[in-house]
Amino acid sequence: MNRGPLLHADADAFFASVVLRSRPQLAALPVAVVAHVIIASANYPARARGVRSGVLTQEALLQCPELILVDVPRGEVEEAGDALLDLFRDCARAVEPGSMEEAFLDVGARSTEEAVAAGREVRRRAAAELRIPVSVGVGRTKLMAKLASRAAKPDGLHVIGPGREAELRAGLPLRDVWGVGARTVERLESLGITGLSGLDDIPYDTLRRLCGTAMARRLRAIREGSDDAVVRPVEHRSTLSSEGSTKGYERPDWTPAELAAMCVERVCRRAERAGLLASGLTLTTRPDDEGPARVLKGKQPVPTASPQVWSAVVRSLLARADPSPLAGLRVTLTALVPVDRVQNTLF
Numbered sequence: 001m002n003r004g005p006l007l008h009a010d011a012d013a014f015f016a017s018v019v020l021r022s023r024p025q026l027a028a029l030p031v032a033v034v035a036h037v038i039i040a041s042a043n044y045p046a047r048a049r050g051v052r053s054g055v056l057t058q059e060a061l062l063q064c065p066e067l068i069l070v071d072v073p074r075g076e077v078e079e080a081g082d083a084l085l086d087l088f089r090d091c092a093r094a095v096e097p098g099s100m101e102e103a104f105l106d107v108g109a110r111s112t113e114e115a116v117a118a119g120r121e122v123r124r125r126a127a128a129e130l131r132i133p134v135s136v137g138v139g140r141t142k143l144m145a146k147l148a149s150r151a152a153k154p155d156g157l158h159v160i161g162p163g164r165e166a167e168l169r170a171g172l173p174l175r176d177v178w179g180v181g182a183r184t185v186e187r188l189e190s191l192g193i194t195g196l197s198g199l200d201d202i203p204y205d206t207l208r209r210l211c212g213t214a215m216a217r218r219l220r221a222i223r224e225g226s227d228d229a230v231v232r233p234v235e236h237r238s239t240l241s242s243e244g245s246t247k248g249y250e251r252p253d254w255t256p257a258e259l260a261a262m263c264v265e266r267v268c269r270r271a272e273r274a275g276l277l278a279s280g281l282t283l284t285t286r287p288d289d290e291g292p293a294r295v296l297k298g299k300q301p302v303p304t305a306s307p308q309v310w311s312a313v314v315r316s317l318l319a320r321a322d323p324s325p326l327a328g329l330r331v332t333l334t335a336l337v338p339v340d341r342v343q344n345t346l347f
């Protein structure tokens, strides 16, 4: 098992970076990508003018009237995410994805120098082959690597060496500790604890009563520096999703049937490229009135990535769905298996 430093690789302003690949003339201007009416991602010139993701488009325009708004190119974003994960897998001996655009990498580095060289190569290849800026953090544990990649942004590489860890842990605000939820932070703040070092002042039993055993153990480990340093690879993906909104910013609106058909096409194409077949499909619909999402499931007796087969399944699920207007939907292929494994059992 590797005990050398590990990497956290994270694409910068991912959705915006994907859009800018085909519109490089916009790169120096403030650009934001819109999902429905929310800013999903803003490039760095837009961030410099105060635009943040998660805010309403109208608010962002008040903040920055010259902001250029572009619809999320969903299909392109999902395929870029697949390509990025493939590239990470090519550069590392184990990859643990965190989301579609970030992952922990075990590159087998025995020293900081080796980890840095591997990190540079990941960044070089992502820029050259995918035209996506990726920042890389190097650290001894996942938390340190993640803090390093955050410090590396935008478009950089940052190392948190073992020598800096103790000082960093002592000064780390709880809000910056990845994996510690807002509720836990609030509870600890009610005791006047805002940073990791504050944990030294309360007995472990108090911590356990306040946050539960698992979180108390985790916090203690982070404080002591014995937190998670193991990259857990995913053998193959067990689900693939494609999603979209019915309403566009610049484009015409889509009917739920049109959107569902497009999502099925995209997700089947991605499954086929990855050499995976599915025997289940989940359709998640998001109603227009902010009500709860609805989940409908379909199955196929023989695993397949055929868009014709899954389109028919989605049409029948949509026919059963609540007829109230939809804001968006997601199609997920489930129970994915590699195509060669299926062929071996069928023939």
Ligand SMILES: [Mg+2]
Pocket: 010, 011, 012, 013, 014, 101, 102
């Ligand atoms: Mg990112």
